[in-house]
Amino acid sequence: MNVSTMEAALLLAGVLFMLGLISVLIRRNVIFMLISVEIMLNAAGLAFIVAGSKWVQPDGQVMFIFILTMAAAEVSVGLALILQIYHQLKTLDSDAASFMKG
Amino acid sequence: MENYIWLIPALPFLGSLLLILFGTRLSRTAVAILGVGSVGISALITILLGLQFLSEKPAFYHQEVWQWFSVAGFNPSIAFHLDALSTVFIFVITFVGFLIHLYSTAYMADDSDFPRFFACMNLFVGSMLKLVMADNLLLLYLGWEGVGLCSYLLIGFWYKEPANGYAARKAFIITRVGDTAMAIGLFILFQTFGTLNIQTILTEAPEVWSVGTQMAVLVGLLLLGGAVGKSGQLPLQTWLPDAMAGPTPVSALIHAATMVTAGVYLIARMYVIFDLAPVAQLAVAIVGAVTLLLAGFSALTQYDLKRVLAYSTISQIGYMFLALGVGAWSAGIFHFMIHAFFKALLFLCAGAIILALHHEQDMRKMGGLRKRMPVVFWTFLIGAASLAALPVITSGFYSKDQILWYTLAGPQGSIWLYMAGLAGAFITSVYTFRMVFMTFYGEEKTHVAHPPGKVITIPLVILAILSLVSGFIELPHNFAHVALFSGLMAPVLPGITANELLAANEWMFQLIAAVISLGGVFVAYLFYQKSPALLASIENSSFAMALHRFWFSGWGFDALYDNLFVRPYVFLANLNKRDIIDSFYTGLAQMAEGFHVMFSQTQSGVLRNYVAGIVVGAIMILTISLLL
Numbered sequence: 001m002n003v004s005t006m007e008a009a010l011l012l013a014g015v016l017f018m019l020g021l022i023s024v025l026i027r028r029n030v031i032f033m034l035i036s037v038e039i040m041l042n043a044a045g046l047a048f049i050v051a052g053s054k055w056v057q058p059d060g061q062v063m064f065i066f067i068l069t070m071a072a073a074e075v076s077v078g079l080a081l082i083l084q085i086y087h088q089l090k091t092l093d094s095d096a097a098s099f100m101k102g
Numbered sequence: 103m104e105n106y107i108w109l110i111p112a113l114p115f116l117g118s119l120l121l122i123l124f125g126t127r128l129s130r131t132a133v134a135i136l137g138v139g140s141v142g143i144s145a146l147i148t149i150l151l152g153l154q155f156l157s158e159k160p161a162f163y164h165q166e167v168w169q170w171f172s173v174a175g176f177n178p179s180i181a182f183h184l185d186a187l188s189t190v191f192i193f194v195i196t197f198v199g200f201l202i203h204l205y206s207t208a209y210m211a212d213d214s215d216f217p218r219f220f221a222c223m224n225l226f227v228g229s230m231l232k233l234v235m236a237d238n239l240l241l242l243y244l245g246w247e248g249v250g251l252c253s254y255l256l257i258g259f260w261y262k263e264p265a266n267g268y269a270a271r272k273a274f275i276i277t278r279v280g281d282t283a284m285a286i287g288l289f290i291l292f293q294t295f296g297t298l299n300i301q302t303i304l305t306e307a308p309e310v311w312s313v314g315t316q317m318a319v320l321v322g323l324l325l326l327g328g329a330v331g332k333s334g335q336l337p338l339q340t341w342l343p344d345a346m347a348g349p350t351p352v353s354a355l356i357h358a359a360t361m362v363t364a365g366v367y368l369i370a371r372m373y374v375i376f377d378l379a380p381v382a383q384l385a386v387a388i389v390g391a392v393t394l395l396l397a398g399f400s401a402l403t404q405y406d407l408k409r410v411l412a413y414s415t416i417s418q419i420g421y422m423f424l425a426l427g428v429g430a431w432s433a434g435i436f437h438f439m440i441h442a443f444f445k446a447l448l449f450l451c452a453g454a455i456i457l458a459l460h461h462e463q464d465m466r467k468m469g470g471l472r473k474r475m476p477v478v479f480w481t482f483l484i485g486a487a488s489l490a491a492l493p494v495i496t497s498g499f500y501s502k503d504q505i506l507w508y509t510l511a512g513p514q515g516s517i518w519l520y521m522a523g524l525a526g527a528f529i530t531s532v533y534t535f536r537m538v539f540m541t542f543y544g545e546e547k548t549h550v551a552h553p554p555g556k557v558i559t560i561p562l563v564i565l566a567i568l569s570l571v572s573g574f575i576e577l578p579h580n581f582a583h584v585a586l587f588s589g590l591m592a593p594v595l596p597g598i599t600a601n602e603l604l605a606a607n608e609w610m611f612q613l614i615a616a617v618i619s620l621g622g623v624f625v626a627y628l629f630y631q632k633s634p635a636l637l638a639s640i641e642n643s644s645f646a647m648a649l650h651r652f653w654f655s656g657w658g659f660d661a662l663y664d665n666l667f668v669r670p671y672v673f674l675a676n677l678n679k680r681d682i683i684d685s686f687y688t689g690l691a692q693m694a695e696g697f698h699v700m701f702s703q704t705q706s707g708v709l710r711n712y713v714a715g716i717v718v719g720a721i722m723i724l725t726i727s728l729l730l
Contacts, residue, residue, distance in 0.1 A: 021717065024710070024713050025710055025713055025714055025717070026710070027710075028710070033709070094708070094709040094710065095708050095709070095710075097707070097709070098706065098707025098708055099707065100705065100707055101705050101706050101707030101708075
């Protein structure tokens with residue numbers, strides 16, 4: 001893998017990550033926040049793949065599989081929580097779920 | 103019989119425990135039986151044991167009940183050591199205690215706190231017995247503090263009156279000053295001898311310390327400090343007159359017959375230390391001599407019947423200290439025994455009068471009681487005669503004469519101490535018969551509501567008989583030479599020999615003492631019976647009035663201590679009212695609370711803020727790690 005491809009790929013990963021992060025920060029809908037987190041995870045995964053192919057090591061791909069598994073688990077828990085929030089509050093607005101504020 | 107020694111203190115403790123636990127549920131009769139019975143059985147055992155002691159004449163009985171604790175070679179036990187000295191004390195405590203308990207059943211009959219009274223009284227008797235029977239100083243100290251506690255509880259018995267609570271606290275705090283000195287003395291003894299066993303210390307002390315060693319003097323003075331606090335001697339005497347706030351039987355038992363003589367017991371018990379410390383022993387004599395004079399003058403001016411008796415108690419214990427201070431050990435203990443009889447008698451008579459006059463204690467409002475209360479009059483007269491040491495017939499004469507004699511003729515005697523004792527004897531007899539004339543003669547000023555019943559008069563009669571006859575067990579050499587008491591004391595306390603030059607003329611000094619005593623009675627008769635106008639003309643001069651005020655207030659000691667200790671302390675306490683030192687700690691707490699408020703603001707409950715926080719934090723950490 002030549003340098004310019006790698007830089008472009010890492011740039012893509014960084015852009016993806018920033019997009020995810022910004023939308024987590026500005027979105028109020030919980031489902032969109034969950035999706036944004038997924039985007040951030042995949043951005044990180046892409047960075048791992050790029051690094052793995054740069055040094056010709058399998059570790060990057062192994063790490064990506066870890067991230068996928070973790071993301072699946074996270075989504076299942078996250079969706080269950082979202083269902084509960086909707087059930088309790090009849091809304092998906094994350095700001096409404098602020099009972100535990102100090 | 104000696105296997106039952108432990109029962110003597112155990113029974114009053116048991117009585118007290120039962121009364122504390124079940125007292126309120128029992129009938130008054132049951133409480134009385136329990137309270138009086140426990141002390142009564144103790145007295146019975148004591149008398150049987152005393153008879154056995156007199157017939158067998160052992161050096162001592164010893165009984166170890168159990169090991170108290172054992173720490174690093176220090177293993178005091180709950181053990182009782184009964185020699186002649188403690189036998190005399192337990193006889194007085196249980197027997198006089200029993201009579202006073204019996205009397206109390208009538209005196210306290212109308213009181214709503216009847217069980218509490220007897221619970222405290224039994225606890226007191228138990229503690230006092232433990233004090234005088236203990237074979238080690240730690241157990242003695244436990245008893246010492248126990249009687250202090252009971253004294254506090256009983257002075258403040260009628261606690262709804264704030265003045266009584268104040269008197270109780272005053273007694274407790276002032277005696278605590280002496281107790282602290284004594285505790286330090288015990289620490290030094292333990293450090294030196296590695297044990298607190300009394301007999302071990304007494305045998306080892308002469309080997310470790312030579313006569314006049316600084317350490318021995320220090321220990322002697324510290325023990326004297328403890329004794330002075332407990333016995334109401336100078337300079338810690340101010341609590342005793344106020345202690346009269348308690349019920350009269352309490353004054354009779356605790357503040358006349360037994361507890362206040364604990365100091366005398368302590369000094370006599372540790373006599374070896376004082377033998378090794380002549381300075382400390384001289385201090386004992388001087389404290390006694392000065393106290394007996396000061397208290398005597400104060401007693402002259404009091405109007406409250408019980409306060410006269412309180413000052414007289416201080417003064418008489420001064421005599422005992424004087425005797426101990428000149429090495430007349432046996433004479434001091436002899437006077438303790440006689441004093442316990444006649445002073446308990448006088449207090450109980452005073453109680454009978456106070457009860458009959460609806461708690462009137464002011465002698466100016468009494469008078470003419472001779473016809474109304476004949477039994478009380480005659481027994482009071484006997485007690486007063488014994489206190490004033492009227493010659494030949496009263497026991498007080500024999501005990502006091504012995505003290506005066508050895509104060510002059512003993513090896514450590516001095517003419518100054520003798521003169522103080524003699525002056526004290528004169529004052530004693532004046533204030534005693536002032537009391538008699540003011541109370542029983544003249545016109546009746548307060549009507550006698552109900553004359554005392556049999557339960558009150560029987561103890562009076564028994565104590566009156568004892569006040570008359572108990573002196574005959576120890577008669578002067580030139581009289582009949584009966585020396586039963588000093589013979590009994592000989593194995594425990596060293597004897598004393600009088601100066602031979604003076605001994606030839608002993609009768610002359612007895613005559614002086616007798617004349618002094620009778621002279622005091624005559625003066626009292628002149629002033630308070632025959633021509634009160636003469637007294638009034640003296641009293642009305644401005645100097646006499648100032649002196650009267652001064653003596654009435656107990657030589658201004660209360661005011662002195664108030665200015666010297668109480669006011670500065672209250673001032674400091676007021677300064678520190680807002681907790682200056684605490685402000686550091688409250689500041690810490692306030693700081694923590696401030697942080698808490700600040701951080702809890704960040705818990706907005708808005709998910710996006712948290713994410714922003716994490717992002718900012720991550721960026722900060724990344725920046726720092728890049729920069730470093």
